[in-house]
Amino acid sequence: MKIERPAPQTIAYFSMEVALESPLPTYSGGLGVLAGDMLRSAADMRLSMVGVTLLHRKGYFLQRLDDEGRQSEEPAAWPVDQFLQLTDSTCQVEIEGRQVTVRAWQYLITGASGAVVPVFLLDTDLPSNDPYDRTLTDYLYGGDQRYRLCQEVILGVGGVRVLRAMGYTRVFRFHMNEGHAALLALELFAEEFKQMPQRREDAVDAVKRLCVFTTHTPLPAGHDQFSLDLTEHVLSGNQWEALQALGCCNGSLNMTRVGLRLSNYVNGVTKRHSEVSRTLFPDLAIGSITNGVHSATWAAPAFRALYDRYTPAWREDSLLLRYALGIPLDAIRQAHDDAKQLLIKEVNRTASAPFDPHAFTIGFARRATSYKRPDLLFYDSERLRRISVQHGPLQVIFSGKAHPRDEEGKALIQHIFRRAKELAPEVKVAYLPNYDMDLGLLLTSGADLWLNTPQPPYEASGTSGMKAAHNGVPSLSVLDGWWLEVPVEGVTGWSIGSRDNGTVFERRDDRDAEELYWKLEGTILPLYYGDPLKWAELMRFTIALNASFFNTDRMIHEYVTHAYRDR
CATH class of the missing domain: 3.40.50.2000 (Glycogen Phosphorylase B;)
Incomplete structure (x- = not known):
């Protein structure tokens, strides 16, 4: 399998879940299917795009229903190397003060046009990592708040760094599909803020020019939030300082707020959803692009x-x-x-x-x-x-x-x-x-x-x-x-x-x-x-x-x- 090389200008599409094909349990439902369909249409239309997600070695879960309809769950492990090709690109991210190595596997989507869109699935199951860190790319939407925030560090921070290790140094737009990926924008802001610590708004503007954010839920509880104590414990010192400088946390880390603050374009996924979203975030302009299917x-x-x-x-x-x-x-x-x-x-x-x-x-x-x-x-x-x-x-x-x-x-x-x-x-x-x-x-x-x-x-x-x-x-x-x-x-x-x-x-x-x-x-x-x-x-x-x-x-x-x- 050929490893795709970056185009001069690329749109990087980040999503916690992506539905690539049915045997790969890398999605739970509509959000992941939407992401997969978008990447398939990008390939059809020869759009220079790359997908970034997590590997989810044990999937979402296998559902068992007994005669009374009682649900039980089992891990949905799958043979990764039968569907994906391991790349030679890795990066390091800091989680709870530990250095964690992240590597990327590749899946290629070939469109009706013959064009190819690569999807990179991030993986931390390496012998050099701490035993806990090796599990962080196992389960989709599994674990506790600590597990989820660590995963979002890998997706956002690790995703940006892996793309650069692969040669994607001129990403034209970073598109965050829901708040799970918002730490990619914080990573970009931390870099800019380090260069201009006295010019916060200039750093914000530099990142906003690169970022697009799509919100998918009209439910307040559907937006990922983490306590500030947990956030300070999990993030690196530079990321924590950048988050404080950003000034968008009011008692907790709201991932949607970070994505909204650092994006030049924000949209809901129907006209009605955009109206509802503007009531949740009345201080922000939220556009509308209605979803579709491939x-x-x-x-x-x-x-x-x-x-x-x-x-x-x-x-x-x-x-x-x-x-x-x-x-x-x-x-x-x-x-x-x-x-x-x-x-x-x-x-x-x-x-x-x-x-x-x-x-x-x-x-x-x-x-x-x-x-x-x-x-x-x-x-x-x-x-x-x-x-x-x-x-x-x-x-x-x-x-x-x-x-x-x-x-x-x-x-x-x-x-x-x-x-x-x-x-x-x-x-x-x-x-x-x-x-x-x-x-x-x-x-x-x-x-x-x-x-x-x-x-x-x-x-x-x-x-x-x-x-x-x-x-x-x-x-x-x-x-x-x-x-x-x-x-x-x-x-x-x-x-x-x-x-x-x-x-x-x-x-x-x-x-x-x-x-x-x-x-x-x-x-x-x-x-x-x-x-x-x-x-x-x-x-x-x-x-x-x-x-x-x-x-x-x-x-x-x-x-x-x-x-x-x-x-």
């Missing part, structure tokens, strides 16, 4: 073949998917049937009750946590049962992991298991473990309807519905995140709530459940079972309107225009 990755094989036939060059330019309006309806129906057969086969391999490939199938897959409201569909189980009996067979497929320390999220999975037993056989429900890229593709392409029920305004973006759209699967979604930007009701899906209310304050579960049931029994199931060609036309509009826009090709064009240009 079209060629998230179109199922049957749909890739369909697009190759009817919209050539869509892999190089996802906007061409708007011409899906010319694809015959029968061809769309056949591609969906092929994708659905693969999904039902996987469900029947793992679930106790066999699913019917002809029954209306709802998909719901995302991290199991309370604000996502995965159990809203079961708010009135008897109502759901009557809908299935009176309006046509209904079956539901769930997937998603709860964080090991999220007991409420784990309880939600158990609740779904209990409801599944209560609703059988009229409504079949399956919960598939170990949601990953491969399973995500099966679900978002094989379902007939994609369900999204977060509690507004806590959904920053949501990208699973975008993946579904690339396979013609319409959504039924609460108006939050990306769905607020979707075109017309009934053309590419349906909404719970209205654009005039429910987008600022939390919504009541009973009202949202009532509207969900009303849409299912009054509109969606009658259309699916009563007018198959009209349903296929809806699928075609979903591709042409939603997939052609909500993709990472469009997203990267916006980053180049708004974030990466000289100011």
Whole structure:
């Protein structure tokens, strides 16, 4: 495997997690998948970019679910040297007063254009390191606060130093994908401040010219924070002095605050999320670049073949998917049937009750946590049962992991298991473990309807519905995140709530459940079972309107225009 050499000017994209391919457990969910999709589109578009992340030798975790839905976790170790190539570049970082050696492994992403984007995965499992330090690149989002802060030193400080050791001395932009990477900006500031200790704002401005920051969470608790005692203990003396000089810590180290303070361009990941973020950080200008997904990755094989036939060059330019309006309806129906057969086969391999490939199938897959409201569909189980009996067979497929320390999220999975037993056989429900890229593709392409029920305004973006759209699967979604930007009701899906209310304050579960049931029994199931060609036309509009826009090709064009240009 060839080791890629740096281009004269490069964009360095830092993310705590990056989804490279399904067998590599270097991601936990949407943040990592977004990072991987962005890097894939960069390769498609021949953008000079490099990814930086941690190795995560033992992954996020393997999810085990017993018959009652109780989740247990196991390490997800993987054969690193079978997927990555070790580089000869290393650097030293100081952690808790110890010198820690960091080395880099390389993964190459080859785009549709033939261009290559390298991703460097940082690793501290070297014999020369302290036993504790050797574990710091083992687990994604594992350990305690000390472990997490040490990891963020490796990602931010170690990432900058490893890139320089590789010859990336003229990085054009450092892009921080969420606050986990913010110490890269502190590293740059410490260098500048050392050269001009009496001119702090000049040092700040020098770093800001290089940095871009993307925030992904509208939840205050979602921003990494560390006590100042721990911070002083973990950081080097120079970094601690630079942090104090920066003056952005008010009782704790808020990683988002550091990233915001030292970035020239900051954005949320939808228009709505940017509005919410400005209420959390009212003193800062926060722009908006709506997320997307990588079209060629998230179109199922049957749909890739369909697009190759009817919209050539869509892999190089996802906007061409708007011409899906010319694809015959029968061809769309056949591609969906092929994708659905693969999904039902996987469900029947793992679930106790066999699913019917002809029954209306709802998909719901995302991290199991309370604000996502995965159990809203079961708010009135008897109502759901009557809908299935009176309006046509209904079956539901769930997937998603709860964080090991999220007991409420784990309880939600158990609740779904209990409801599944209560609703059988009229409504079949399956919960598939170990949601990953491969399973995500099966679900978002094989379902007939994609369900999204977060509690507004806590959904920053949501990208699973975008993946579904690339396979013609319409959504039924609460108006939050990306769905607020979707075109017309009934053309590419349906909404719970209205654009005039429910987008600022939390919504009541009973009202949202009532509207969900009303849409299912009054509109969606009658259309699916009563007018198959009209349903296929809806699928075609979903591709042409939603997939052609909500993709990472469009997203990267916006980053180049708004974030990466000289100011």
